[in-house]
Amino acid sequence: xxxxxLVNGVLLGATYALFALGFTLMFGVLRVINLTYGFTFxxxxxxxxxxxxxxxxxxALALPLAALGSGLIAVLLxxxxxxxxxxxxxxxxxxxxxxxGAVLAxxxxxxxxxxxxxxxxxxxxxxxxxxxxxxxxxxxxxGLILAASLLLVGxxxxxxxxxxxxxAIRAVAEKPDAAGLMGxxxxxxxxxxxxxxxxxxxxxxxxxxxxxxxxxxxxxESMMLRGxxxxxxxxxxxxxxxxxxxxxxxxxxxxxxxxIDSSLKEMVAFAILVAVLWTRPQGLFGRxxxxxx
Amino acid sequence: MTLPAWLDDxxxxxxxxxxxxxxxxxxxxxxxxxxxCGQLSLGQAAFMGLGAYSGAxxxxxxxxxxxxxxxASCVAPVAFALIIGVPTLRLSGVYLAIAxxxxxxxLRSAYLNIDALGGALGLNGIPERAETWMIFAxxxxxxxxxxxxxxxxxxxxxxxxxxxxxxxxxxxxDVARYHLAALVTSAVLxxxxxxxxxxxxxxxxxxxxxxxxxxxILSFALLGGIGNPFAPIAGAWFLTxxxxxxxxxxxxxxxxxxxxxxxxxxxxxxxxxxxxMRRTPEKLAGGAR
Amino acid sequence: MKRRHxxxxxxxxxxxxxxxxxxxxxxxxxxxxxxxxxxxxxxxxAGMELALDEINQKGVLGGQKIALTVEDSAGNKDQAIxxxxxxxxxxxxxxxxxxxxxxEMFAVGPVTNERKIPTxxxxxxxxxxxxxxxxxxxxxLPESDVIPVTLAKAMTRGVKTIALMxxxxxxxxxxxxxxxxxxxxxxxLNIVTIDSFGSKDTDFSAQLTKIKGLKPxxxxxxxxxxxxxxxxLQARQLGFGKETLFIGGNGSNSPKLGAIAGAAxxxxxxxxxxxxGKTTDGNPAFVEAFRAKYKVDxxxxxxxxxxxMKIMAIxxxxxxAADPEKIATSLGKVQFSGVMGPFAFTDxxxxxxxxxxxxxxxxxxxxxxxx
Numbered sequence: 001x002x003x004x005x006l007v008n009g010v011l012l013g014a015t016y017a018l019f020a021l022g023f024t025l026m027f028g029v030l031r032v033i034n035l036t037y038g039f040t041f042x043x044x045x046x047x048x049x050x051x052x053x054x055x056x057x058x059x060a061l062a063l064p065l066a067a068l069g070s071g072l073i074a075v076l077l078x079x080x081x082x083x084x085x086x087x088x089x090x091x092x093x094x095x096x097x098x099x100x101g102a103v104l105a106x107x108x109x110x111x112x113x114x115x116x117x118x119x120x121x122x123x124x125x126x127x128x129x130x131x132x133x134x135x136x137x138x139x140x141x142x143g144l145i146l147a148a149s150l151l152l153v154g155x156x157x158x159x160x161x162x163x164x165x166x167x168a169i170r171a172v173a174e175k176p177d178a179a180g181l182m183g184x185x186x187x188x189x190x191x192x193x194x195x196x197x198x199x200x201x202x203x204x205x206x207x208x209x210x211x212x213x214x215x216x217x218x219x220x221e222s223m224m225l226r227g228x229x230x231x232x233x234x235x236x237x238x239x240x241x242x243x244x245x246x247x248x249x250x251x252x253x254x255x256x257x258x259x260i261d262s263s264l265k266e267m268v269a270f271a272i273l274v275a276v277l278w279t280r281p282q283g284l285f286g287r288x289x290x291x292x293x
Numbered sequence: 294m295t296l297p298a299w300l301d302d303x304x305x306x307x308x309x310x311x312x313x314x315x316x317x318x319x320x321x322x323x324x325x326x327x328x329x330c331g332q333l334s335l336g337q338a339a340f341m342g343l344g345a346y347s348g349a350x351x352x353x354x355x356x357x358x359x360x361x362x363x364x365a366s367c368v369a370p371v372a373f374a375l376i377i378g379v380p381t382l383r384l385s386g387v388y389l390a391i392a393x394x395x396x397x398x399x400l401r402s403a404y405l406n407i408d409a410l411g412g413a414l415g416l417n418g419i420p421e422r423a424e425t426w427m428i429f430a431x432x433x434x435x436x437x438x439x440x441x442x443x444x445x446x447x448x449x450x451x452x453x454x455x456x457x458x459x460x461x462x463x464x465x466x467d468v469a470r471y472h473l474a475a476l477v478t479s480a481v482l483x484x485x486x487x488x489x490x491x492x493x494x495x496x497x498x499x500x501x502x503x504x505x506x507x508x509x510i511l512s513f514a515l516l517g518g519i520g521n522p523f524a525p526i527a528g529a530w531f532l533t534x535x536x537x538x539x540x541x542x543x544x545x546x547x548x549x550x551x552x553x554x555x556x557x558x559x560x561x562x563x564x565x566x567x568x569x570m571r572r573t574p575e576k577l578a579g580g581a582r
Numbered sequence: 583m584k585r586r587h588x589x590x591x592x593x594x595x596x597x598x599x600x601x602x603x604x605x606x607x608x609x610x611x612x613x614x615x616x617x618x619x620x621x622x623x624x625x626x627x628a629g630m631e632l633a634l635d636e637i638n639q640k641g642v643l644g645g646q647k648i649a650l651t652v653e654d655s656a657g658n659k660d661q662a663i664x665x666x667x668x669x670x671x672x673x674x675x676x677x678x679x680x681x682x683x684x685x686e687m688f689a690v691g692p693v694t695n696e697r698k699i700p701t702x703x704x705x706x707x708x709x710x711x712x713x714x715x716x717x718x719x720x721x722x723l724p725e726s727d728v729i730p731v732t733l734a735k736a737m738t739r740g741v742k743t744i745a746l747m748x749x750x751x752x753x754x755x756x757x758x759x760x761x762x763x764x765x766x767x768x769x770x771l772n773i774v775t776i777d778s779f780g781s782k783d784t785d786f787s788a789q790l791t792k793i794k795g796l797k798p799x800x801x802x803x804x805x806x807x808x809x810x811x812x813x814x815l816q817a818r819q820l821g822f823g824k825e826t827l828f829i830g831g832n833g834s835n836s837p838k839l840g841a842i843a844g845a846a847x848x849x850x851x852x853x854x855x856x857x858x859g860k861t862t863d864g865n866p867a868f869v870e871a872f873r874a875k876y877k878v879d880x881x882x883x884x885x886x887x888x889x890x891m892k893i894m895a896i897x898x899x900x901x902x903a904a905d906p907e908k909i910a911t912s913l914g915k916v917q918f919s920g921v922m923g924p925f926a927f928t929d930x931x932x933x934x935x936x937x938x939x940x941x942x943x944x945x946x947x948x949x950x951x952x953x
Contacts, residue, residue: 001791001792001794001795004791004820005788005791005792008785008787008788008791009788011787012785012787012788015785033387033390081555081559084559085558085559088562089456092333092386092387093328093333093515094515094558094562096387096390096511097511097512097515097554097558098554098555098558098559100508100512100551100554101512101550101552101555101557101558102551103551104547104548104550104551104554105547105548105549105550105551105552105555106551107547108545108547108548108551108616108617109545109548111616111617111618111620112545112548112616115621116617116618116619116620116621116624117621117838118808118811118838118841118842120841120842120844123844128818128819130819130820130821132821137819137820137821142819208784212784212785212812212815212816213815213842214784214808214811214812214842216808218618222782222783222784225394225398225504228391228394228395229395232388232391253788254787254788255788256788257777257788257789257792258788258789258791258792259792262777262778262779262788262789263405263406263750263778264402264406265779265780265788266398266402266780267398267399267402267403267406270395270396270398270399270402271399273391273392273395274392274395274396274399277381277384277388277391277395278380278392281383281384281388302671303671303672305670305671305697306667306668306670306671306672307664307671308667309660309663309664309667309693310664310667313660313664405750405751406750412750412756413749413750413751413752413753413755413756414685414708414753414756414757415685415753417688417710418692421692494659494660494663494689495688495692496659496685496688496689496692498659498685498753499751500751500752501659536656536661537664540653540654540665540668547616547617547656
């Protein structure tokens with residue numbers, strides 16, 4: 001049973017990590033708590049749903065298209081909402097507020113348009129059969145999420161550390177003004193980060209939607225609070241930190257529910273958040289991009 | 294004195310709404326107190342919950358009269374503020390915001406799991422003790438106190454901390470102390486608001502004090518502005534009336550609510566009431582980081 | 583009678599108070615029409631309006647039409663109270679149907695009861711609803727009447743041990759769980775474990791793995807249909823098979839269960855006062871009319887609302903006048919046979935009989951009667 005619980009924990013943690021990746025990128029580089037991130041998560045899932053249902057595309061094709069679509073939505077939203085605020089003394093607060101208003105409107109417009117009901121991918125979109133190995137069961141969707149999280153973290157880290165673009169992004173994260181003076185096109189980098197983060201959010205929405213087979217306009221909202229825990233514990237803007245923190249949170253939650261008391265699951269997650277903030281606000285791994293608390 | 298029947302009916306019809314205006318005004322002030330010192334602390338919903346639960350229990354279980362319950366309902370929020378204050382207030386900006394939201398969620402989770410508090414069922418049958426005059430007297434009192442504080446040298450110190458905490462510290466302002474004092478004041482205001490709210494709607498439940506109410510209270514202050522204590526109240530009143538004014542558009546109510554917040558932040562950077570309560574000439578805003 | 587609420591409170595303050603027009607009987611309803619839980623309110627509104635179409639062909643009180651004003655609560659108790667006060671104070675309704683959730687009723691009930699406006703819950707199943715006061719009624723069977731029937735059925739199939747799961751953050755699920763636990767204890771079932779989750783959770787693997795290790799004969803779940811579907815989908819992934827009987831509370835009693843969980847829901851049993859294939863008087867006609875009007879299948883909430891609207895119409899008619907006090911008196915005496923089956927109130931304003939309760943089982947995404 002312990003082996004299965006550990007696997008459960010890793011798989012749950014992978015969904016947290018997957019959700020948190022784009023969130024932490026946005027936060028680390030643009031220094032903005034962008035609450036519309038949860039919406040790109042829902043949007044990705046719905047785009048993939050439409051593509052598989054109405055167009056009849058294969059999920060392998062629908063997934064990247066959905067990611068691209070939600071990336072573009074993120075760029076559109078961010079360029080409508082954020083640039084005007086960047087120069088204000090209270091930029092942090094104002095962008096929190098403006099994205100809060102926007103996400104409230106977006107979720108309810110989406111619900112008014114598509115209805116509040118839960119939808120699912122057409123049966124057979126992904127194999128539902130579980131593979132059983134030494135008494136431990138894993139489904140294809142779960143394996144896919146785990147692989148995708150690892151792959152995306154690897155790709156993002158490679159992008160950030162080995163390419164010129166990554167260098168530019170890190171420069172913007174560190175010192176936006178100086179980066180501008182050095183000839184980096186800061187607004188373009190900001191758009192690119194929005195695109196990347198939105199695409200990650202959208203991909204996360206598709207994969208997690210596949211796994212739990214429940215797609216609903218508000219699905220992104222319920223992930224948000226866990227997203228906060230992961231990006232804080234992992235360190236804001238730290239991709240590797242988000243992966244480790246996501247996995248750790250998943251394992252801790254599962255073990256709490258499995259061996260102590262399931263009603264404490266949520267409390268444990270937030271108690272960890274507060275404890276980390278009190279002791280190591282820069283995140284457990286201390287490698288956050290840019291300034292500290 | 295008897296009111297004419299139609300006026301009595303009208304007041305009865307909008308009684309909860311009128312009470313909400315007063316209570317949300319107090320919550321907006323609780324938010325203002327910390328924002329005015331430059332702290333993005335979002336613990337007001339948690340303080341409110343502590344005030345509501347402790348107040349309701351004192352009324353229902355201990356049978357205390359309301360004039361004792363009301364001040365006593367500040368004890369738990371203030372104690373909580375003092376316990377979390379020192380470690381939490383070292384944080385700044387969004388870190389402080391997230392820490393306070395996390396603490397609020399821990400409390401919400403606790404209410405859900407404590408059987409004496411009814412779990413998700415909450416507490417039912419709380420007697421209606423909060424009178425309209427009481428709510429608005431407390432609001433007026435708090436507002437007056439904050440205006441007086443704002444005009445004093447404390448007000449200048451608060452302004453300095455909001456503009457530049459480092460410089461404020463260099464000028465000899467004990468920033469940590471001010472921040473803790475602001476947090477405690479915020480706890481008192483939110484605790485009273487919670488107690489009043491519990492005693493006007495007969496029912497309270499854990500989900501009234503989670504993440505969503507926390508950001509709603511923040512939006513009161515941001516929409517109204519934080520330059521003077523009248524502004525957050527204006528924001529609270531606007532956002533409290535908005536859903537009632539849009540009763541005929543149920544599908545688009547939440548959407549319009551969100552769009553109005555977006556437009557207000559984008560185009561009214563200093564809030565609905567943007568003036569500052571200052572004697573000194575206004576500094577040039579913009580560019581300052 | 584739907585007065586345009588022109589928006590400005592200032593205008594409302596100077597506007598003359600509403601007078602009930604002679605030819606219509608104003609009735610109000612408070613339901614969740616927006617936000618994440620809107621699906622319930624929308625189903626209820628559809629059921630009520632379908633019944634109203636039929637009622638108003640003949641009218642009540644000798645030809646008067648019922649004018650129904652449906653207000654949105656967005657699932658928020660303050661907005662629910664504001665809606666109730668608006669309905670009573672400005673629209674002068676003589677009776678109220680709703681609100682949707684038990685939680686909302688606990689907030690709204692004291693207000694309407696104080697004003698002596700008969701208030702009829704159609705979907706409020708928590709314990710203690712009618713204790714609020716003498717003007718609070720409900721047509722929905724409390725869970726405490728339904729669950730024992732379901733458990734008794736399960737025990738005839740050899741169930742001796744049971745694990746209980748519930749969503750601990752909403753009142754509906756918690757109250758259903760309290761009932762389920764008490765009923766299981768009373769029936770002499772051995773409860774092997776109790777686990778909870780959040781109603782917005784999507785992962786239940788830890789709880790299910792633990793339960794699987796304990797090998798209970800049955801798993802009882804009290805939650806809304808979305809998390810129940812998630813539990814079932816994940817249970818199948820974790821290898822729960824036919825040897826475990828899943829027992830749902832009232833929340834599982836929705837056609838959406840089959841739509842979301844598909845084959846994973848097969849075999850689940852649930853007690854219900856209504857189901858789509860019920861052959862009671864008028865039910866086939868109701869289902870057909872509902873499909874024709876809304877292009878979807880009705881669910882339990884729509885069916886209960888349909889009956890409740892008709893019960894209210896009878897009460898108004900029998901009262902002899904559009905007067906709340908008289909309607910409250912005659913409402914308690916209504917004898918009715920609707921799509922749910924025969925109906926009457928107890929002295930405590932709850933449904934008198936649970937005889938109409940049937941135990942359903944899920945097969946190929948549809949509920950059928952369990953023989």
